[in-house]
Amino acid sequence: xxxxxxxxxxxxxxxxxxxxxxxxxxxxxxxxxxxxxxxxxxxxxxxxxxxxxxxxxxxxxxxxxxxxxxxxxxxxxxxxxxxxxxxxxxxxxxxxxxxxxxxxxxxxxxxxxxxxxxxxxxxxxxxxxxxxxxxxxxxxxxxxxxxxxxxxxxxxxxxxxxxxxxxxxxxxxxxxxxxxxxxxxxxxxxxxxxxxxxxxxxxxxxxxxxxxxxxxxxxxxxxxxxxxxxxxxxxxxxxxxxxxxxxxxxxxxxxxxxxxxxxxxxxxxxxxxxxxxxxxxxxxxxxxxxxxxxxxxxxxxxxxxxxxxxxxxxxxxxxxxxxxxxxxxxxxxxxxxxxxxxxxxxxxxxxxxxxxxxxxxxxxxxxxxxxxxxxxxxxxxxxxxxxxxxxxxxxxxxxxxxxxxxxxxxxxxxxxxxxxxxxxxxxxxxxxxxxxxxxxxxxxxxxxxxxxxxxxxxxxxxxxxxxxxxxxxxxxxxxxxxxxxxxxxxxxxxxxxxxxxxxxxxxxxxxxxxxxxxxxxxxxxxxxxxxxxxxxxxxxxxxxxxxxxxxxxxxxxxxxxxxxxxxxxxxxxxxxxxxxxxxxxxxxxxxxxxxxxxxxxxxxxxxxxxxxxxxxxxxxxxxxxxxxxxxxxxxxxxxxxxxxxxxxxxxxxxxxxxxxxxxxxxxxxxxxxxxxxxxxxxxxxxxxxxxxxxxxxxxxxxxxxxxxxxxxxxxxxxxxxxxxxxxxxxxxxxxxxxxxxxxxxxxxxxxxxxxxxxxxxxxxxxxxxxxxxxxxxxxxxxxxxxxxxxxxxx
Amino acid sequence: xxxxxxxxxxxxxxxxxxxxxxxxxxxxxxxxxxxxxxxxxxxxxxxxxxxxxxxxxxxxxxxxxxxxxxxxxxxxxxxxxxxxxxxxxxxxxxxxxxxxxxxxxxxxxxxxxxxxxxxxxxxxxxxxxxxxxxxxxxxxxxxxxxxxx
Numbered sequence: 021x022x023x024x025x026x027x028x029x030x031x032x033x034x035x036x037x038x039x040x041x042x043x044x045x046x047x048x049x050x051x052x053x054x055x056x057x058x059x060x061x062x063x064x065x066x067x068x069x070x071x072x073x074x075x076x077x078x079x080x081x082x083x084x085x086x087x088x089x090x091x092x093x094x095x096x097x098x099x100x101x102x103x104x105x106x107x108x109x110x111x112x113x114x115x116x117x118x119x120x121x122x123x124x125x126x127x128x129x130x131x132x133x134x135x136x137x138x139x140x141x142x143x144x145x146x147x148x149x150x151x152x153x154x155x156x157x158x159x160x161x162x163x164x165x166x167x168x169x170x171x172x173x174x175x176x177x178x179x180x181x182x183x184x185x186x187x188x189x190x191x192x193x194x195x196x197x198x199x200x201x202x203x204x205x206x207x208x209x210x211x212x213x214x215x216x217x218x219x220x221x222x223x224x225x226x227x228x229x230x231x232x233x234x235x236x237x238x239x240x241x242x243x244x245x246x247x248x249x250x251x252x253x254x255x256x257x258x259x260x261x262x263x264x265x266x267x268x269x270x271x272x273x274x275x276x277x278x279x280x281x282x283x284x285x286x287x288x289x290x291x292x293x294x295x296x297x298x299x300x301x302x303x304x305x306x307x308x309x310x311x312x313x314x315x316x317x318x319x320x321x322x323x324x325x326x327x328x329x330x331x332x333x334x335x336x337x338x339x340x341x342x343x344x345x346x347x348x349x350x351x352x353x354x355x356x357x358x359x360x361x362x363x364x365x366x367x368x369x370x371x372x373x374x375x376x377x378x379x380x381x382x383x384x385x386x387x388x389x390x391x392x393x394x395x396x397x398x399x400x401x402x403x404x405x406x407x408x409x410x411x412x413x414x415x416x417x418x419x420x421x422x423x424x425x426x427x428x429x430x431x432x433x434x435x436x437x438x439x440x441x442x443x444x445x446x447x448x449x450x451x452x453x454x455x456x457x458x459x460x461x462x463x464x465x466x467x468x469x470x471x472x473x474x475x476x477x478x479x480x481x482x483x484x485x486x487x488x489x490x491x492x493x494x495x496x497x498x499x500x501x502x503x504x505x506x507x508x509x510x511x512x513x514x515x516x517x518x519x520x521x522x523x524x525x526x527x528x529x530x531x532x533x534x535x536x537x538x539x540x541x542x543x544x545x546x547x548x549x550x551x552x553x554x555x556x557x558x559x560x561x562x563x564x565x566x567x568x569x570x571x572x573x574x575x576x577x578x579x580x581x582x583x584x585x586x587x588x589x590x591x592x593x594x595x596x597x598x599x600x601x602x603x604x605x606x607x608x609x610x611x612x613x614x615x616x617x618x619x620x621x622x623x624x625x626x627x628x629x630x631x632x633x634x635x636x637x638x639x640x641x642x643x644x645x646x647x648x649x650x651x652x653x654x655x656x657x658x659x660x661x662x663x664x665x666x667x668x669x670x671x672x673x674x675x676x677x678x679x680x681x682x683x684x685x686x687x688x689x690x691x692x693x694x695x696x697x698x699x700x701x702x703x704x705x706x707x708x709x710x711x712x713x714x715x716x717x718x719x720x721x722x723x724x725x726x727x728x729x730x731x732x733x734x735x736x737x738x739x740x741x742x743x744x745x746x747x748x749x750x751x752x753x754x755x756x757x758x759x760x761x762x763x764x765x766x767x768x769x770x771x772x773x774x775x776x777x778x779x780x781x782x783x784x785x786x787x788x789x790x791x792x793x794x795x796x797x798x799x800x801x802x803x804x805x806x807x808x809x810x811x812x813x814x
Numbered sequence: 815x816x817x818x819x820x821x822x823x824x825x826x827x828x829x830x831x832x833x834x835x836x837x838x839x840x841x842x843x844x845x846x847x848x849x850x851x852x853x854x855x856x857x858x859x860x861x862x863x864x865x866x867x868x869x870x871x872x873x874x875x876x877x878x879x880x881x882x883x884x885x886x887x888x889x890x891x892x893x894x895x896x897x898x899x900x901x902x903x904x905x906x907x908x909x910x911x912x913x914x915x916x917x918x919x920x921x922x923x924x925x926x927x928x929x930x931x932x933x934x935x936x937x938x939x940x941x942x943x944x945x946x947x948x949x950x951x952x953x954x955x956x957x958x959x960x961x962x963x
Contacts, residue, residue: 577912578882584934585911586828592936593835614935621934625913632915 033108040105047105054098061095064088079141083134086127093120191287194221198273198280201225201242205276213288215260226284229257231264254289266290315415316395320349322408324365336395336416338388349412354386368401369408377401377410382417394421436534440523441470443490445483448530457537459509475507486531493522493529506535514539566635573631580624588617626753629684633760638678640765645673645682645718649707652686656694665697670708673718675785681761688754689720689781696779697724715784723778727771735771758783818875819845823855823891824909825883832936833878833909836943847874852886855879856894859901873904878946879926881910881917889920896925907946 040046065088072081097120100113186193192210196203206221214221214229226242227235234256241252252269259265267286274283310317316333320326325348329341337344337352344351350358364375377399385395397414428451431438437454441447447465455462458473465472470486471479485499498504498518506516517538523530591610599607646669653667675682690705697703706721727735736759737752755769758781762769766787773779820842824830830848837846849855855877857863861870877895881888888908895901907928908921921929930946933939 574912574914574916577914578910581911581932581934582826582829585832585932585936585939586826588934589828589832589835589936589939593832618935628914 033110035106035108036101036104037106051102051105054101058095058098058102061091061098064091080134080138083127083130086123086130090120090123090127093123096120189285191285192267193283193285194226195274195276195281195283196226197276198242198282201227204279204281210286213259213265213286214257220260229259231256231258254293257286266293313413315413317411317413318349318352319409319411321406321410322369324349324362326352327409328411333414336387336414337385343388352386354384354392357383374401385414385416393418396420434534436536438532438534439465439470439473440530440532441486442530443528445470445486448527454535457508457514457535458506464509473507475505475513478505489520489522489531490529493531495519495521498533506537515542569631570635573628573635576624577628581621584617584621584624588614588621591617623751623753626751626757630753630757630760633681633684633757633764636678636681636764638681638764640676641679643675643677643679643682645675645677645686646671646707648679648683649673649686649690652683652690653705655687656690663694663698663703664701665694665703665705668704668706668708673707673709675716675718677765677785678761681764685758685761685783686720688758689783692754692781693720693722693724693779695724696726697722700724710782712782712784715786717782717784719780719782721778721780726773726775726777726779728775729773732771732773736769819847819872821847821849821855821858821874821877823849823852823877823879823883823888825850825880829880829932832939833943836936836940839940840944842943844875851884852888852891854885855883855891856886859895859904860898870900873901876905876907876946878907878909881908881912881921889917889924892921892924892926909946 037047040050068084068088068091072084075081093116096116097113100109100116103109104113186205187208189207190209192207192213194203194206194210202225203221206216206218210216210221211218216224216229227238230238238255250271252271254266254268256264257267266289268289269284269286271282271284274281276283310328310330313330313332316336317328317330318326318333319328325346326344327346329339329344333339333344334341339352350361353361367373367375368377376397380396380398382394382396384392386392394417395414396417397412399410399412401408401410403409431449431451432453434451434453437457438449438451439447439454440449447468447470450462450465454460454465458465460472471482474482496519498520504516504518505513507513515538517536519534521532521534523532591614594602595607595610602610649669650667653669657663657665657667686707690707693705697705700723702723704723706719708719708721710717710719736755759769762783762785765785767784769781769783771779771781820837822830822833824833830850834846837844847858849858853863857865858868859870859873859877861868879888879891883891888910892906892908895904895906905927906925907930908917908926909930909932910917911932913931918929928946930942933942
């Protein structure tokens with residue numbers, strides 16, 4: 021307060037007028053000058069402020085402010101000069117000056133700093149040039165304006181067109197505001213497609229046409245939207261009625277009414293998607309089907325290169341899919357098929373003439389390892405916009421071929437003609453025998469009616485029978501009990517026998533007929549029948565003869581012996597009752613009569629024995645020949661105990677034969693040996709088993725008189741004797757009987773000997789022809805016997 | 815015990831004589847009735863024909879039967895004997911020339927007690943008869959004979 025009081029107190033100072041001595045001139049001069057300066061100084065800032073206000077683009081305007089303040093301050097000092105003429109308020113005047121100083125010093129400092137920048141400002145001269153240029157530009161601008169107006173007009177038209185394009189775009193198109201996602205504009209198609217009116221659209225955001233679960237994805241997509249146009253992918257949109265559609269979105273940024281926005285074109289791909297998915301599903305289905313198919317499936321393009329090779333194909337050909345795809349199909353076929361394949365492919369592509377397509381053919385395949393193998397192939401073709409393609413389905417038929425071949429070989433090796441016929445009576449298959457039997461070549465028969473093999477007169481009923489057979493097919497003879505005939509190509513007929521059997525095949529039931537030419541058999545049968553009748557006749561005769569023989573023997577047995585008994589008996593009676601009246605010669609004569617009678621009785625007995633053997637029925641049974649031989653030997657020894665004979669009988673010799681007859685044989689053979697060793701001091705008779713030509717052969721060996729081999733042929737004749745009756749007794753019937761028995765057993769009896777070297781009689785008990793069949797077992801059997809016999813020898 | 819008779823059925827007089835001689839040689843002293851054919855043998859046994867008055871309660875000790883006989887053959891005689899109760903168990907020895915198997919089987923089959931073949935050698939014959947006599951006439955107990963009514 022003191023300060024202010026002092027400031028506004030004149031104190032002890034004198035007004036400045038006193039310095040002027042109140043000289044009016046000086047006072048006035050100062051007064052007027054200061055007044056004018058103050059007024060000017062005050063007016064300048066006002067002008068400056070006005071200028072700044074008007075020229076807002078003025079650089080450094082704050083400097084004008086500083087300058088204005090400085091000038092006002094200067095003006096104030098001049099006002100204070102005037103005041104000080106009459107009032108000595110020098111403190112106040114000083115304060116004003118101080119303020120002025122405060123305003124001027126910074127202004128001066130700032131001005132210095134400003135000078136370089138102010139110098140950079142265009143000088144008035146430059147401005148003048150600029151001005152000139154501006155004037156020119158103004159002219160240009162005017163021209164440009166005129167052009168702009170024209171452009172504007174065009175633009176207006178273009179905008180109309182754009183609008184019309186926008187509206188008439190078949191795809192829904194809209195513009196949305198980037199910050200708010202609100203629809204800013206939509207076209208007619210959008211309205212049509214989505215069911216919202218334009219006004220409804222404009223009240224919505226793009227979120228409103230999405231299913232709720234896709235909104236987050238949408239927001240992310242929007243936030244990352246690139247500055248340029250982009251394909252934003254496939255989205256799902258919800259229509260007003262709630263249905264979902266699949267759309268492909270293309271968007272690009274635009275400024276719309278000065279706002280950042282995006283133009284969106286939505287293409288409804290719902291149908292396309294559905295078709296695509298159906299296609300994919302179909303493709304998947306095909307792939308799965310093709311991959312799991314057991315047949316090889318190979319697709320090729322028009323160039324004949326493989327484009328698909330399924331798993332079965334991999335298995336069949338031994339190639340991996342990737343090894344084959346892109347390679348020509350010819351890699352999969354043997355060399356000799358390749359040219360035909362290329363020609364066929366070319367022909368088809370040029371003319372559409374298909375030789376193989378749609379048919380099933382049998383070819384050969386070539387495996388990776390170089391092996392050829394038979395295949396069955398069916399080929400189809402399909403076209404796409406990419407061209408023509410082929411798909412082959414094929415099967416390795418090696419096994420089928422083999423079994424077919426086996427079947428064919430089997431068929432051809434059959435002794436009968438085999439004709440396989442279908443339900444219609446067409447010949448499906450014939451074998452080699454058929455060609456031979458009927459005189460047709462195979463090709464002449466296949467596919468023809470089987471009636472061509474049937475004589476005309478049977479054909480009608482044959483057709484009917486065939487139908488009947490197919491009705492209930494089972495293996496049976498054709499026309500049992502009937503005489504059947506075949507018809508040869510040359511028209512001749514021949515008797516046949518036919519057996520039928522049904523065959524179930526892929527092509528339905530077939531009937532296989534085995535046809536046998538029975539011409540020869542018929543002939544044989546007829547011959548046999550004649551023979552049989554002849555045999556029956558001779559058999560009857562033989563039976564009658566046998567009966568006669570039997571009667572004869574019976575009669576001989578009874579009647580022929582009776583007189584001999586009388587001769588012998590009464591001779592004996594004479595000798596006994598009349599011996600006193602007979603001299604020695606008479607008695608000797610009677611003895612001779614008796615001897616003669618007895619010898620005749622012996623002959624009759626032997627004759628009867630021979631006849632009995634001839635008539636007897638052979639009843640085979642297992643025999644122990646060793647045992648039988650032992651009993652015969654015992655009998656012989658018993659008859660003449662005085663003789664020293666060594667019997668060597670192999671034990672365990674078994675055979676099949678008629679017991680009583682075989683007994684007769686051993687009796688005769690051993691008896692024979694007994695007889696012819698009678699002069700031997702060390703007689704030995706051996707019965708054993710040996711092998712001749714693989715056949716068990718029994719033998720009786722003695723070390724007796726033997727016989728001259730020159731007469732061996734007579735050895736077995738009835739009543740044939742090689743020795744005189746005085747040498748060795750006998751009727752000559754024994755060996756004949758033995759041989760007859762052996763023959764009736766189907767065996768053989770023979771002898772080996774030399775004079776004084778003993779004899780060996782061999783016999784077998786079965787036909788030589790059976791030797792091989794039984795040799796093995798018999799041999800083993802026999803060998804065992806021989807071993808036994810050797811073991812038991814002393 | 816009274817000596818029983820022997821019925822010899824034999825058509826051949828030589829054989830008859832020789833058989834009787836053989837009996838004698840063997841000291842067989844029994845009465846021997848000879849029938850010369852089968853019919854006569856049956857008449858004797860059953861008291862028919864020429865033997866209508868015979869006492870059929872008295873039967874021979876043994877019948878020596880030849881097989882080959884006129885009229886009725888030996889086997890037929892044997893068959894009828896075995897069919898009739900009074901002769902069913904009478905010992906029968908077939909004494910014949912034949913040794914045909916057929917005859918042997920038929921003979922034993924019809925119930926013959928023995929079968930002896932007449933040998934040509936008389937010595938053997940005597941021997942055979944001796945054995946017959948020993949067996950049938952001395953050792954064998956004759957079956958009891960049933961009287962008629």
